[in-house]
Amino acid sequence: MAKRKRYLFVCVNRRPDGTPKGSCAQRGSEQLHEQLKAKLKAAGLHATDVRACTSSCLDTCWVGPTIAVEPDHYFYGRVREEDVDEIVQAFVEDRVVERLVLGPEDFLEPRELKPK
Numbered sequence: 001m002a003k004r005k006r007y008l009f010v011c012v013n014r015r016p017d018g019t020p021k022g023s024c025a026q027r028g029s030e031q032l033h034e035q036l037k038a039k040l041k042a043a044g045l046h047a048t049d050v051r052a053c054t055s056s057c058l059d060t061c062w063v064g065p066t067i068a069v070e071p072d073h074y075f076y077g078r079v080r081e082e083d084v085d086e087i088v089q090a091f092v093e094d095r096v097v098e099r100l101v102l103g104p105e106d107f108l109e110p111r112e113l114k115p116k
């Protein structure tokens with residue numbers, strides 16, 4: 001397989017139920033990863049352009065599910081199943097789904113989640 005232009009790192013970290021921080025897997029990221037893989041393949045991007053990989057915690061749990069896009073180095077956050085088609089289409093058109101891109105403030109852990 002060729003080196004892809006982009007690699008997506010979909011956080012599939014799972015924490016125990018009831019953990020205040022929650023986790024991307026609890027919010028459906030495993031299904032998101034499977035959907036991304038299938039839809040990238042259907043779009044013909046999987047072999048040369050974009051590979052959807054899984055990742056451990058990307059330390060942005062509070063805005064998960066989170067996907068790191070490399071080497072572009074931006075993160076999609078709060079991703080839902082209904083966003084997958086738009087994300088894949090954006091790769092087809094070589095653009096970014098701006099409404100899902102995390103800003104600098106999204107990387108700051110909310111005070112109520114910080115260890116006391």
Ligand code: FES
Nearest residue numbers: 011024057058061
């Ligand atoms: S659990 Fe996904 S970013 Fe932390």
